[in-house]
Amino acid sequence: MAQSSIATTGFVIPPGQDPVSVFEKHRAELLRSRLVMNITLIVLFLALLIVSVIISRFYPERLWNGLPRIFEYFGTVMPSLEADKLFEGRAENGKAVPGSLLFWYSDIGKYVRLLFETILMAITATMLGVALAFVLSFPAARNLALTRWSNILARRTAEVFRGVPEIVIALVLVFAVGIGPLAGVIAIAIHTAGALGKLFSEVNENASMRPVEGVRSVGGNWFAEMRFGVVPQVLPNFVSYALLRFEINVRASSIVGFVGAGGIGQELNHTISFYNDDRVMAVLILIVLLVTTIDLISERVRTRLIGRENLI
């Protein structure tokens, strides 16, 4: 034990030498190497900073000119509500009164439909993605794959699926299958399959091989080994990762609309791009509410599941 800890710091006291001077020498060496490394990092950091500022033209005066416009914009997107008309219904001519909540949210029917669509997109995409990730995760785990090639193939597939942002996949799919939520669902499902496929396979790699060997020894084939040797061990982790991913997917499905792939994002994109300024806030508030509500529910479910696990 002591041997190995000395070995890792590279610090041994040769017999017959003064331990203090040996220590001081060693300390000085260590400090010098740290100092060199730190200076290199600082220089790199400063270089990166300067290059970044130049490339993105992030100059103080631009920022200075921009800042007021940001606050100005946030001013314009605020709804023009009037306290006395706030809860007024429709006027005689069937139109909502400007300044009332009803006027601000006169498109509420459309919003609700799109929010509903957003949630459905997230649920369906998560289900499809989890199913695909589940299938990928066994060949992608080094300890479980039947052959080296199936392992490499599954890993690369997961990496590529994970590496391409969902909105890029959505962009491509909108072109292929047309505008609408289908492209978004498939794009998110593919990205989910990659991200979860990697996480799931890591869980699989940490699973104990004893039950697997137990199933093998009674004459089970590879599928039986996975189903009974691995799945019971990893399922709680899979469920908790899948729920976390669902939260992320709700966010994703609220933005894929920017490229026409369905959901509330489409409406937000319209309101912002077509200068319907007061509506921007109306839609944004709904998105934030949706995301936080889903987070809260999903967190509850997760802690309940984990809590139950701990009891056993």
Added chain:
Amino acid sequence: MSDATLQHPRPMQVTASDIADLRQRFPDAFGNRRRQATSALLWTVAIGYLLWSLWYFEFDKLFNFNERATRMFSEFFIWGDMSGWDYVGIYQGLAETIAMAFLGTLLGSIAALLIAFFAARNTMPQPIIRHGVRRFLDLLRGIDSLIWALVFVRAVGLGPLAGVLSIFVSDAGTLSKLYSEAIENVDRKQIEGVRASGASPAKSIRFGYLPQIAPVFISLSLYSFESSVRSATILGIVGAGGIGKVLVDRFRAGFFDQVAFVVINILICVFVLDWLSGKVRAHFIGEKPH
């Protein structure tokens, strides 16, 4: 051969009356009907929902590709003449992406360094302020950086400035929360140890707090940088600069082989940056990941 059949082992066997008897003694071991019914119901609901939602999303559209789509997918893999491509534009876009992520994360970290102390229980005892700050952070994080980018593009115009700002805002939200958790997790015993050896408050922050939180903060910021690079690659889709702009332009113009090339470059770039940031993290945390 013959001895195997002669001395054949006498296996355990069960008769119908054994089954009836055991079923009476251990009814649940023969399958719990209620549990089976519940799980069958759950599966039916899940699969039923999936089929219904796929119908609702018009899944069949996936199978009637038009001719344009086929051309696109084939051009992803079969590239045309590569000599005329605008490599300068592509790599400038990549550099801009990294620059946006770097500046955004840096500014976000600096902001988080201030905000986090208002959101941590042990440094902000006043619950009203703490909860107010936390809800505000939830708001920042709840809105995707792409939405922020859209908003900032409208506010400050097209270009990387909007991208930097959107990454700054969402990183400030995420990092403040993570930093404040790190501050809450500081080990009191170590600080008391420093105090007990006669340190002034300033010294106890320097030798008690800082050694504990600095590596965590750096490591969190590096993680945040990695994820910001990923989000910065797509901000161009709404006009906030970076490689996303290049990607969308090529896509809209129908240069699908260049789109594939750009995507591959993004993948490589993200991979390399993850690796580099892992190295730097290992240096600051002081141990290599096993």
Added chain:
Amino acid sequence: MLEITQLTKAFGPNKAVDNITLSVPQGQMVGVIGRSGAGKSTLLRMVNRLAEPTDGKILFGGREVTALRGRALYAWRAECAMVFQQFNLVGRMSVINNVLMGRIFHHGFATAMLQIFGPEERALAIRALDRLGMAHTALQRAETLSGGQMQRVAIARALVQQPKLMLADEPIASLDPLNAKVVMDALRTINREDGITVLANLHTLDTARTYCDRIVGLMEGRVVFDGTPDQLTDRQAREIYGAEADDAFSEGVTSTSLRPAQPVRALEGAE
């Protein structure tokens, strides 16, 4: 009849099992002894085909086990049960379902994956658990059991395979003496009553002496002793356990001080 001829297993340059030839008639209880690293586990795992031999043959009832592939291999594993030192149960599954795993070979893909077992199989599983005095735990999760209980469940799983041969790789090495006795008694009873051949790796000499008809001593992958417990002299035992144990060697060192087999209560009840 299990016939092992010139069986060899090499890990790189080192031979874990070196040219072993052995023949075991049906219904015999054989104890394999040897010090750590002698190749006991490797030998057993090759018989079950969990490990691939480098060279040599294993025959069972005239069938060449070492040549089996695909479904025939699974069939062999189903026929040749194995009990492990660490039990190798599926912790998060109920005891009865763990035991029913012993039937998995006889199922098609769908019924296996959905765990659809018939009433005969379930009755068989409870019978097996009952023989080992574990029927009352049938619906518990396997991970909630004690080590000795887990090993009895593992033996029940082996029993519902209706095997002709049962391999046990140090079945009592992680158990306390009392549980060790229960498990060894169970193996002995199964051997006597069902006529199943038992091949057990044992790390304690007196357990082997007490329970086995025949003892095989391994050293560096080779058979150095093969005979009845009476034929095994103190000097030979010393040799098997190696020179380093020379000074301190006595049977007491490797003993878990088990008394001779007396039928377990639970096993009496089953008859």
